[in-house]
Amino acid sequence: DQQVKQNSPSLSVQEGRISILNCDYTNSMFDYFLWYKKYPAEGPTFLISISSIKDKNEDGRFTVFLNKSAKHLSLHIVPSQPGDSAVYFCAASPRDSGAGSYQLTFGKGTKLSVIP
């Protein structure tokens, strides 16, 4: 039951270039999407989110794009830095961020390696 799919288990990018991480979902009820970064032996760290009423959200070097018709979102990191090397998880919820309590469904993650 893969409602949230990250089809690339790993990605290598040169420092200074753009990293693009992709995520697909199947559940039409999902309307709130988040990206988390995770280092080994640590918990997921929140990066950026997007609600289904938007198609883009930007925060510094991180931009998330949402294509609802394709049920696809992507995280762009520009420019990529060696400290960005981590596992990135896409997560989705059927509730908008203003609805209080909600459960997240996670993808399997993509391991990003930024090469100096």
Place this chain on the structure above:
Amino acid sequence: EPEVTQTPSHQVTQMGQEVILRCVPISNHLYFYWYRQILGQKVEFLVSFYNNEISEKSEIFDDQFSVERPDGSNFTLKIRSTKLEDSAMYFCASSAAGEQYFGPGTRLTVT
């Protein structure tokens, strides 16, 4: 910067024993969660908690599991009789109205 804390970082227990995993959510957050990640698998939702009661729970969260907010700061997950398959990283999270913030996790090893 406020953060979610969890204790212990690693817990080893024998099959059939009870364990309690502890979490201190961010102080002004109202919504609390437990997730787990079995090695090599996805992070999975277990339970959400608000206003001293369970809001939602997954199929994983059966009668062996319980949650409690025993005081104004702690949030606990109890597994009554651990099984080998309960071995996993357990993450606590909390939220205000938006994104969830995760703790560093407790690695539970059941032998």
